[in-house]
Amino acid sequence: MNNSPKNPIQSLRNYFGRSIRRRLILGITIVNLFIFTVFMLFIMDRQQSFLHAQSIEQANSLAHALAVNSTPWVISDDIQGLSELIASLTRYPELRYLMILSPQGKVLGHTRNENVGLYVNDPTSQRLMNAEPVPLQLVINRQIVDVAVPIQVNNILVGWSRVCLGQENVRAASENILKNGAIYVLIAMLPTFLIAYFMALGIGRGLHHLVTVADAIRKGARDVRVSLNRDDEIGRLGNDFNQMLNSIVSHEKAINLAHEELEKHKNHLEELVKERTKELEAFTYSVSHDLRAPLRAMEGFSQALLEDYADRLDPVGQDYAHRIAAAAQHMDILIQDLLGYSRLSRIEIKLRPVVLEGVVQEALSLLTPEIQEKSAQVAVERPLPRLVGHHGTLVQVVGNLLSNAIKFVAPGVKPQVRVWAETIADCGLRIVDVRSIQQSTVPKSEIRNAKWVRLWVEDNGIGIAPEHHELIFRIFERLHAVETYPGTGVGLAIVRKGMERMGGRVGVESEPGRGSRFWVELPRSKT
Amino acid sequence: MTDRLHTILLVEDDPNDVLLIRRAFRKSNVANPIQVVGDGEEAIAYLSGQGPYADRERYPLPLLLLLDLKLPRKSGFEVLEWLRQQPGLKRLPVVVLTSSAETPDVNRAYDLGANSYLVKPVRFEDLLHMVRTLNLYWLIINEKPDLVEIELGGNVHE
Secondary structure (H helix, E strand, O other): OOOOOOOHHHHHHHHHHOOHHHHHHHHHHHHHHHHHHHHHHHHHHHHHHHHHHHHHHHHHHHHHHHHHHHHHHHHOOOHHHHHHHHHHHOOOOOEEEEEEEOOOOEEEEEOOHHHOOOEOOOHHHHHHHOOOOOOEEEEEOOOEEEEEEEEEEOOEEEEEEEEEEEOHHHHHHHHHHHHHHHHHHHHHHHHHHHHHHHHHHHHHHHHHHHHHHHHHHHOOOOOOOOOOOOOOHHHHHHHHHHHHHHHHHHHHHHHHHHHHHHHHHHHHHHHHHHHHHHHHHHHHHHHHHHHHHHHHHHHHHHHHHHHHOHHHOOHHHHHHHHHHHHHHHHHHHHHHHHHHHHHHHHOOOOOEEEEHHHHHHHHHHHOHHHHHHHOOEEEEOOOOOEEEEOHHHHHHHHHHHHHHHHHOOOOOOOOEEEEEEEEEOOOOOOOOOHHHHHOOOOOHHHHHHOOEEEEEEEOOOOOOOHHHOOHHHOOOOOOOOOOOOOOOOOHHHHHHHHHHHOOOEEEEEEOOOOOEEEEEEEEEOOO | OOOOOOOEEEEOOOHHHHHHHHHHHHHOOOOOOEEEEOOHHHHHHHHHOOHHHHOOOOOOOOOEEEEOOOOOOOOHHHHHHHHOOOOOOOOOOEEEEEOOOOHHHHHHHHHOOOOEEEEOOOOHHHHHHHHHHHHHHHHHHOOOOOOOEEOOOOOEEO
16 A cells, blocks of 8 residues: 555564554563663572672682791791692682782782782782771772782781782673573563564454454454453444444434435425415416406496497496496406416526626616606616526516506606616625525526625606515505506516525615615526 | 319318407408318318218318317317428418417417418408418419319329
8 A cells, every 4th residue: 555665664663653553562572672671681680789799709819828827927027928828729710820928019929920929019009008007999890800818927017928819700600690681581572472473462342343343343343242252342343333333223224214205295295286286276276267257247248238238328338337347357367467476486497697787788678668758868877787597487577666666656757767787795695585596507506606786777757665565576566556556466476476586685775755775686697 | 173262261160260250351452262171180080081071062161271270179280280281282372370479389280381370460450461461372372382182082183
């Protein structure tokens, strides 16, 4: 998996980093090696000290013996006798030299005969010349033990007996201990290593099993469980893991069940909606066919009455016939508006980029007769941006807003309408008709992140009191008598429904006598 | 046959509408004879010359069909569908004259082969205007196709 590491430390780190087992074995082994080594060194040190002390003891007793035995020869100044005495001791093990010195430092006897008669002049020996007549340890170190004992007769110093022993044996013994110790340590390491290995293997095997099971669970298996027959932490971990797994599985089952239930509900609701839509369509069909037939009869026959029987109807009778015809016509408009409104709820609205300029143009051309009749002035501030919506619905919306702007003016006032658009920052959540978003050809993310366009339609009309700003968007709500301002009260309801279907918003700013400013908002189109 | 004025077959179940349409034709001075049937089955019987309609002197084959869509027994759609499958009659110009302006109705009528789709206006004035235009276009300007009478046995003759 890794590329070959560049340095050995990196490769070691990789080797141990990938396995707890390896780290455990390494750790136990190192700790044991350390303990054994310290222990061995301690024993070696003790042994060495012991041997060293023993060697000093030997040198001291030898020096004493030499001092005592050599006293007569020193007094008699018998060099020959001393030489024989020393010669008898030369085979003492580890002996470097024996020496009998006069208090002035003259060599009276020596293991090497050529030194006899000379004076010692090395600093160590010089110390003896000025020393009190007590046993002295001249040199004590790892290589040699050099001691001196005074030779006295009646408390008068007559010479020094000096013994120097080598320490080779002590060193050899130490080295031996070291060598054997190392072997013992190594021998002891073997079972340590094995114990560490099997311990690690045990822990590792448990962990490995856990990891394998967890991996299988991650990949979707749900029938696997940890099977560790042990009471230690890993065993407990395994048990906990199994319990967790059981609870996950049961939760998953519950979730799946809930999901199925939800799906069922969803399907049921969809069925219901389909059914209702069908019913609504049947209802609409029936309204559009059946409800208008009697109106035609009312209108047609009242007209026939007026035309064919005019001579037999007095003016009141004629007025009644006219009223029947007018009522029938009004009801027809009501039905048509109602159908238009309900059609807006039923039709499929696919959102796509819309050229607002085209929408306004189309709406204006549809309103040409009304504009001319009222001598209205409509000023459109260009350019108008493109937005995301539905062309046909938007034409209806803008058309209704313009129609209202022209219609609701005080008597004798020439309507003046101003249309302009502004880009606004998105101001938070909007209630969006899910259907329109789902059927959008424009990506949802684009709609969500888009800036919004607000199209304003401003008039110099009679205005609307603030308490009526909400009311006017409801279907069949009217603020004025039909005689004053004809209409059915569906226009603004269509505006709101249309904007809702396109995922947009609608609003009004107005006060009585100050005109009205209606606005609609839709996302700006990038294309 | 060509000497006589073309017969119009009106398929309409509402007697008020029948009366008003007849009146509109009369007021528009359209002299073409109008035959009226009240439901879809009868329309099919008339067109295929079944029963009393076998008498083509009394019930001549029309050269224009004014068809309502909402009819008892068989709807206007069914009549239209049937008609367009009849080898001898499939060319007959059909003007749908109905109440519904709903897009699905309009589309379906055209899909099934309607030649024109008119919505019955509520104002009689508008109906009058419509009938005048209808007469001018479908009965005067428009070129009529040849229709072939079907024998009940399935044989076909001119």
